[in-house]
Amino acid sequence: MTRGIPSRPGARRGRRTAALSATALAALAALAGAAPAQAFELEGPHWATPQRTIDTTDVPAGPFHDALDAAAGEYTSLTHASVSTADATGSPWAAQVVDQGDDGYEGYSTWRYDGQRITYSAAMHLNTHYLDDSLPTARLKVVWEHETGHVLGLAHVPGIDHVMYYRASDAYDDGVTGLTDDEVAGIDSIY
Ligand SMILES: [Zn+2]
Numbered sequence: 434m435t436r437g438i439p440s441r442p443g444a445r446r447g448r449r450t451a452a453l454s455a456t457a458l459a460a461l462a463a464l465a466g467a468a469p470a471q472a473f474e475l476e477g478p479h480w481a482t483p484q485r486t487i488d489t490t491d492v493p494a495g496p497f498h499d500a501l502d503a504a505a506g507e508y509t510s511l512t513h514a515s516v517s518t519a520d521a522t523g524s525p526w527a528a529q530v531v532d533q534g535d536d537g538y539e540g541y542s543t544w545r546y547d548g549q550r551i552t553y554s555a556a557m558h559l560n561t562h563y564l565d566d567s568l569p570t571a572r573l574k575v576v577w578e579h580e581t582g583h584v585l586g587l588a589h590v591p592g593i594d595h596v597m598y599y600r601a602s603d604a605y606d607d608g609v610t611g612l613t614d615d616e617v618a619g620i621d622s623i624y
Contacts, residue, residue, distance in 0.1 A: 472590055473597065473619030478546035479586035483514040483624035487581075488524035496566040497530045497559065500573035504581055507574075507612050512620040514585055525554040526584060528577075533560040539602060540564075540576050542583040555584040575605045582616055586623045590615070 487505060492498045498518075505516040518528075544555035557580035564573060579601035589599045596616050598604040 471618065472592060472595065472613075472615035473622070474588035474590055475619065475623065476583065476586050476588045478544060478550045478552045479623045480552045485514070485516050485526055485585075486521050486524050487516065487518045488521045488527040489518045490520050490522050491527065491529040491531070493530060493566075496568070496570045496573055497564075500570045501528055501577045503570065503574045504577035507578065508581060508585070508620065511612055511617050513624045514620050516581065516585075527556045529556065529558045530561060531558055532562055533558065534562050536560070536562070538563075540580050542580045544584055552584070552586075557581065557584055571610050572602065572605050575609060575611070576601045578612060578616075579604075582620075585620055587616060587619050 487501065489498060489501060492501055502518050505518050508514050508516045538560055540557065540559045542555065542557040544552050546552045557577075559573070559576060559580070564576065566573075575596055578596045582597050587597050590597045592598060593600075593604055593607045594609060595604060595613055596609060596611070597619075598609075
């Protein structure tokens with residue numbers, strides 16, 4: 434934040450990844466009829482620099498952690514962003530695996546940004562009510578990639594053949610196993 438410039442320190446946006454069928458699906462399907470020129474959408478806020486470290490202190494060793502490592506590595510290898518993982522308490526970007534209960538969401542992210550729409554902190558969670566470490570690492574990876582996409586600045590797209598489809602596990606079931614060209618293009622349009 435810069436002194437003298439109006440800021441919204443309390444600004445908080447969140448995106449959740451729905452785990453359950455919703456009546457909104459019909460509305461989204463209707464929206465899909467108006468195909469966008471580009472198959473990515475931007476949240477607006479983004480980090481000042483593309484080199485980020487995700488604090489994984491609250492991610493247990495095993496498939497959840499392996500999946501997050503793989504998700505971060507894919508962003509690093511395929512996009513202009515560079516995302517690493519570490520036990521880095523105090524990093525402004527934290528990941529957590531937690532039982533959020535039957536709230537309808539397998540994952541969600543929140544982020545805070547200043548008056549210039551620069552993100553300065555973020556948290557993302559996967560919900561063990563719907564996800565567990567018996568699931569394929571590839572499936573968990575796609576959900577982490579979805580939440581990581583939000584934190585980096587990507588919004589939902591209507592097409593199920595994308596990581597940023599609002600139900601990431603449905604995208605995985607549809608055959609999406611990693612970042613598509615459109616997520617890559619979206620990230621590279623920001624950083
Ligand atoms: Zn989402």
